[in-house]
Amino acid sequence: MAFDPIQEDCHRLVLEAMRRERVYPLDNMVFIEKAMETFQSNPSSLVVTDRDRSFHLVALATEIVDYRVPLIGDEAQAEEETARAEHELEEACGLDPANWDAKRMLAALEAESNTAYVEYLLAHRDEVRQDFERACNEASDPYSREYAGDLARRPYLRWLAALAARALIAGRYRLALQTAEESLALAADDPADVRLTALLALAKLECTRDDLKRFRGKHATSFLPPVQLRRRHHLAEKAPDAWSLMAELSVAYHEFDLAGATRVLRTILRSYPRAANALYFQAEFPDGVYSRVNVTPGSEDELILAISEATPLLQEGMGSPTNASFASWVATHELVREALEQQTSRTETAMRPRMDGEN
Secondary structure: OOOOHHHHHHHHHHHHHHHHOOOOOOOOHHHHHHHHHHHHHOHHHHOOOHHHHHHHHHHHHHHHHHHOHHHOOOHHHHHHHHHHHHHHHHHHHHHOOOOHHHHHHHHHHHOOOHHHHHHHHHHHHHHHHHHHHHHHHOOOOHHHHHHHHOHHHHHHHHHHHHHHHHHHHOOOHHHHHHHHHHHHHHOOOOOOOHHHHHHHHHHHOOOOHHHHHHHHHHOHHHHOOOHHHHHHHOOOOOOOOHHHHHHHHHHHHHOOOHHHHHHHHHHHHHHOOOHHHHHHHOOOOOOOOOOOOOOOOOOHHHHHHHHHHOHHHHOOOOOOOOOOOHHHHHHOOHHHHHHHHHHHHHHHHHHHHHHHHHO
């Protein structure tokens, strides 16, 4: 799920190498495999133009800010790494003024508030779209057409995905939903996973479970896991993802259908490993700056990420003594408590032989 910056960097650099050496047709597997081996061993050797270098720096910055910094416990070290990523993004902007990924990521890191970042994304959305459309209209050779067919639209899709996600946090739920629909109209396969944000926005707009079902039906293709993933995990074609389940859970709770909400909660607990921990602690995971971070479908990480993004739903009712919040209802539910107790018991049992052996 989501975008892989390293894979995209490789795709871009290989395509540009084919352009330079006039390799055609573009499905020349001998050349592609050799170029990919070169990328794996020494990617900088494929970086020739300023444009190549610019996106390569975006990939490097993404590895730092999205995948390394969130795991650093030392605040000073995290700040040092973030400053390094900012420097790389500044250089990327200087090398290629049309690198909208670099500009967006830099704005995300430097914005004074989420509201300010949303306004920045809104202010430049049309420019990003026009650059994408220009790349498509001016593609006059096989290499440019290949670029226009996929890579050229990705920065715009990431821009829309960021706008939808941040609009949700800002409480602008209709903007979040409209932006997601715009992205899905452009890319039905939804490589940005913006449909997941749309589900949360729908839940905040007090939709019904039928509305959620209609949305999933309208965008059914984007909700299907890859064939390989279905085979590996024996998933049904319409197996619910964590975002769908969190949206359904929220809608049922706010319809006062506590029996229905309990059924959804039971499904979550059965579908994800260590789900009780995630439901109880409801940790907020940092938003991906490049795009939604990559997590394994069906994993505990996926559930943690979905719960984090569902924070605007979970926080409803907070601060009202007479109205327990949705978050509290989830965390203290009998099913969650029982699952936590069972998990603790299993952990203690698993550790006991090792501890006895040490004694």
